[in-house]
Amino acid sequence: MKVRVLGCSGAIAKDCRTTSFLIDHDVLVDAGTGVGDLMLDEMTQIDHVFLTHSHLDHVAALPLMVDAIASTRTTPLQVHALQGTIDALKTHIFNNTIWPDFSKIPSPDAPFISFHPLEVGQILHIAGRDFEVLPAVHTVPAAGYAVTAGSGCWVFTGDTEQNPALWARINQLDVAMLVIETAFSNRERDLAKLSLHLSPHVLAAELDFIDAGKNYPIYITHTKPAETELIMAEIQRFDKTAPVGAHVAHDIRWLRAGQVFDL
Numbered sequence: 001m002k003v004r005v006l007g008c009s010g011a012i013a014k015d016c017r018t019t020s021f022l023i024d025h026d027v028l029v030d031a032g033t034g035v036g037d038l039m040l041d042e043m044t045q046i047d048h049v050f051l052t053h054s055h056l057d058h059v060a061a062l063p064l065m066v067d068a069i070a071s072t073r074t075t076p077l078q079v080h081a082l083q084g085t086i087d088a089l090k091t092h093i094f095n096n097t098i099w100p101d102f103s104k105i106p107s108p109d110a111p112f113i114s115f116h117p118l119e120v121g122q123i124l125h126i127a128g129r130d131f132e133v134l135p136a137v138h139t140v141p142a143a144g145y146a147v148t149a150g151s152g153c154w155v156f157t158g159d160t161e162q163n164p165a166l167w168a169r170i171n172q173l174d175v176a177m178l179v180i181e182t183a184f185s186n187r188e189r190d191l192a193k194l195s196l197h198l199s200p201h202v203l204a205a206e207l208d209f210i211d212a213g214k215n216y217p218i219y220i221t222h223t224k225p226a227e228t229e230l231i232m233a234e235i236q237r238f239d240k241t242a243p244v245g246a247h248v249a250h251d252i253r254w255l256r257a258g259q260v261f262d263l
Contacts, residue, residue, distance in 0.1 A: 001023065001024060002263075008179075010181075017037065020058075023129070023147060025045045052142055053082070063093055066112055081118060083117040086115045120133050131146075135166050145158070155178045156179045161193065177263070178216060182220050
C-alpha cells in the first residue's frame with residue numbers, strides 16, 4: 001500500500017497545500033488543496049474519498065475535482081464521511097448556490113457523487129485494504145482513520161485535541177506510522193484549545209498515552225506555515241525539558257507534501 005502526501009499544511013501559501021492523502025491510486029483521505037497537484041488522469045482513477053470533517057481546508061478541492069472528472073466517470077464518486085460532515089456538505093457546498101448538487105446531477109439515479117455515512121469504529125473493506133474510522137475531538141463532527149493492507153496501519157488523527165479514546169484504540173493496532181496534527185505553537189496554546197487543535201505542550205501529554213514498548217515514526221501535520229519552524233522546534237525540545245521519566249523518546253518528523261510511503 002502506498003500513501004502519497006498531496007497536502008499537509010494548516011493553511012495556504014506558496015508550496016503549501018492543505019490536507020489530502022492519496023492511498024494507492026484510487027482512494028483520497030481528505031480533499032484539501034493538495035488534490036489540485038494531481039494530473040487529470042490521476043484524478044479519474046479515484047473512486048473513493050474519505051473525509052475527516054467538513055472544514056474547508058479538508059474539503060475545498062472536492063467540488064472542483066468532481067467538476068473536472070465528472071464527464072469521464074461511469075459510476076458516482078463515493079464520498080465516505082460522518083453523517084454530520086455529509087449534512088454540512090449538502091447544506092453549505094453542494095446546495096446549488098455555492099456549487100451544484102452533484103449528488104443529484106445529472107440525475108438522482110445516476111449522480112456524479114454518492115454520499116456514504118460512517119460511524120466511529122466502522123471498518124470498510126476496499127480492494128484488499130481496511131479503512132477503520134477512529135474517534136476525533138474537534139469543533140465539528142470529526143474522525144480519523146487507520147488504513148492497512150495487512151502489514152501495519154497508516155494512522156491519521158485528522159483534526160483533534162486531547163483524545164483518550166483515540167489512544168485506547170491506537171494501542172490495540174499494529175501501527176506502521178502515525179500522522180498527527182499540531183496546528184499551533186505553544187505561544188498560541190489558548191487558541192489551539194479554543195479551536196480544538198493540538199499544540200506541542202499538549203501533544204507531549206498525548207504521546208504519553210502510547211503503550212510502553214511501542215515505537216513507530218510519528219509525523220507532524222497541519223502546522224501553520226508561519227509557525228512551522230517554531231512548532232517543530234518546540235516538539236523536538238519537549239523531551240529534553242520534561243522531568244526525567246515524564247516522556248519516552250519518540251521518532252518525530254515533520255510531514256512534507258510529495259512524500260510517498262510504502263506500507
